[in-house]
Amino acid sequence: MDKIRNFCIIAHIDHGKSTLADRLLEYTQTIGSREMMNQVLDDMDLEREKGITIKSHAIQMQYVYNGDTYTINLIDTPGHVDFSYEVSRALAACEGALLLVDAAQGIQAQTISNLYLAIDNDLEIIPVINKIDMDGAMIPEVKDQIIELIGCKEEDILLASGKSGIGIEEIMHAIINRIPAPKGELEAPLQALIFDSVFNSFRGVIAYYRVVNGKLRTGDKIKFAATKAEYFADEIGVLKLGLNPTKEVGAGNVGYVVTGIKNAKDIKVGDTITLSSQPTTTPIKGFSEVKPMVFAGIFPVVTEDFEELRDCMEKLQLNDASLTFELETSQALGFGFRCGFLGLLHMEIIQERLEREFNQTVITTVPNVSFHAVTTRDEHIIVNNPSQMPETTKLAEIEEPFIRAQIITSPDYIGNIMTLCLGKRGMLINQTYLTQSRVELTFELPLTEIVFDFYDKLKSQTRGYASFDYTPIDYRPSDIVKMDILLNGDKVDALSALIHRSRAQDFGRRLCEKLKELLPRQQFQIAVQAAVGAKVIARETISALRKDVTAKCYGGDISRKRKLLEKQKEGKKRMRQIGNVEVPQEAFLAVLKLD
Incomplete structure (x- = not known):
């Protein structure tokens, strides 16, 4: 076990984690030159297109140092704030972390929050300054920022470049010398923490785990502590670029197990694997519970596809444990799910993945957050969607969730950020200068206000120089x-x-105007209204398509024309009573894009 090292790479979005991982895999010859490509661990098309990591990926490398062969398990993590749950899972499986900071951009908000996550897990932290060969690299300033942040010595900071491969050897040596070997007992009862799982249509659910104590052999009968399900380990092994079968995986190592589980509910990320014959009494403390931030309804376009959509959601949940969902029905859209996401990017990614990986076209309703309502009878209700809101007469008080936002930017944009946050009902709590050119602003904001477009507006008002967590x-x-x-x-x-x-009146007016553009005209007049309770706060009218019924009257008495127009008016009135208005899918999407 003293020849095993487990580490992950944490950084802000776009600081070069995946590129550095590519170089480490090349340097240790884990991947031949034929299989090598950029972002080799990002195996989803979406990740390549958007240039972001969505899933944590584990891979094992072998490295010879001073005549000894070391087994090194690397877990690459996402950088975006919406996927911080993936990061917490990766950290639970490691003893050390490379803290990567871009030499041109310095420390940003997500760097700090990921660092605190790593410190909470007692990981050994190796600071690395990446992209040192770029023109705008500010190496001395970034060194000072890191020393101030984590209190290390200057010589502990490694300089590297993921693109050109500078400093890769020093990083490998630091991983072996500084990161402690995993602790655990080979002879103790088996305890393994599941940190990820994927669904394979041929082999069922494949679980990735980190063995804490004991060892797992092929053919062992295993038991999942939380779900109490028991299965045989048909195949176990370690994670190279693909799955690499072995006879056993011992304490301290990271591996996978194929059990042929077809039911997605039998396996939970964060659960403990143990042996049926010799079960452990204490399950491992997993990672933090996932807290969805944004809720939205997902409905199939064709109601008959509901069961199929449920299967797809369960398979997707295996791969992304931070997705939560429950059943919901809507008068307009039929059966569907109320889903909880970690943020708007997460929601967009889930929607894309349902379409690409499972061929499911879905309608997503307006995203909102969860509120706490107290009724006049002192009942406490959690309101996750508008239909659960008690009537105004029965409502005593309603509470909304608040967040603490950290924004790191250059002093030039303080004014813009203040205007944006105060306009979103925020309060400035603190303002500290990290260096002369970087300032950290702390706000308390209602989550409702940042759900829609806060992140995009922040980026555009600061020319992309602000980072947010x-x-x-x-x-x-x-x-x-x-x-x-x-x-x-x-x-x-x-x-x-x-x-x-x-906000209601302004939002209602804009929404009505948008719907007027998007709803197709009918044979009868359509009134589009926004109302709070019984009070209408905005209205637009979509005029009817009219046939010119008086065209055949040339000359003659006016009463003849009037009679025809009255007859048409009656017809329109009757049509309006029985006619129903179809709302196109674009209308639901337009609500998300109201700026």
Whole structure:
């Protein structure tokens, strides 16, 4: 075991984690030149297109140092704030972390929050300054920032470049010398922490785990501590670029197990694997519980596809444990799911993956956050979607979630950020200068306000120079109302939204204008209204398509024309009573894109 090292790479988005991982794999000759390509661990098309890592990937390398062969397990992690749950899982399987900082950009918000996650897990931290061969590299300044942040010595900081391969050897030596070997007992009962799982249509669920104590052999009968399910380990092995079968995986190592599980519910990420014959009494403490931030409804376009969509969601949940969902029905859209996401990017990625990997076209409703409502009878209700909101007469108070946002930027953009955050009902808590050219602003903001487009606006107002990270703090009383959209007096429940009273009128007006553009005209007049309770706060009218019924009257008495027009008016009235308005899918998407 003293020849095993487990580490992960943590950094802010776009600081070069995946590129550095490529160089390490090349240097240790884990991957031949034929299989080598950029971002080799990012195996989803989406990850390559967007240039981001969405999933943590584990891979094992062999490295000879001073005549001894070391087994090194690397777990590459995502950098975006929406995937921080993936990072917490990767950290639980490691003893050390490379903290990567871009030499041109310095320390950013996600760097700090990932660093705190690593410190909470007692990991050994190796600071690395990446991209040192770039023109805008500020090596001395970034060194000072790192020393101030983690209190290390200057000689502990490694300089490297993932693109040109500078400093890779020093990093490998530091991993072996500085990161402690895993602790654990080979003879103890088996304890292995599941940190990831994938669904393979031929082999069922494949679980990735880190063995803490004991060892797992092919053919052992294993038991999952949380679900109590028992299976035989048909194949076990370690993770190279593909799956590499071995006879046993011992304490301290990272591996996979194929059991032929077809039911996605039998296996949970964060669960403990143990042996049926000699079970462990204490399951391993897993990672933090996942807290969804944003909720939205996902519905199949054709109602008959509901069961198929449920299967796809369960398979996707295996691969992405931070997705949570429960059943929901809507008058406008039929059966579907209420899903919890970690953020808007996460929601977009899930939607894309459902379409690409499972051929499911879905409609997504307006995203919102969860509120706490207290009724006049002192009942406490969690409101995850507008239809769960109690009626105004029965509502005593409603609380909305607040977050603490850390924004790191250059002093030139402080004004823009202040305007943006105060406009979103935020409060400035703290302002500290990290260096002369970097300032950290701390705000308390309602989560509702940042769900839609806060991140995009922040990037555009600071020319991309601000970095953003947030943590939930608490729930606070607020004046939240339910805004309904009515088409000819009928509510469209999928377009309802929970919104702050001060925002309702403006939002309602813009939404009505947008729907006027998008709804197809009918033979009858359509009134598009936004209402809070019984009070209509905005209205647009879509005029009817009219046939010119008086065209055949040339000359003659006016009463003849009037009679025809009256007859047409009656027909339109009757049509309006029985006619229903189809809401196209673009209308649901337009709500998300209201700026």
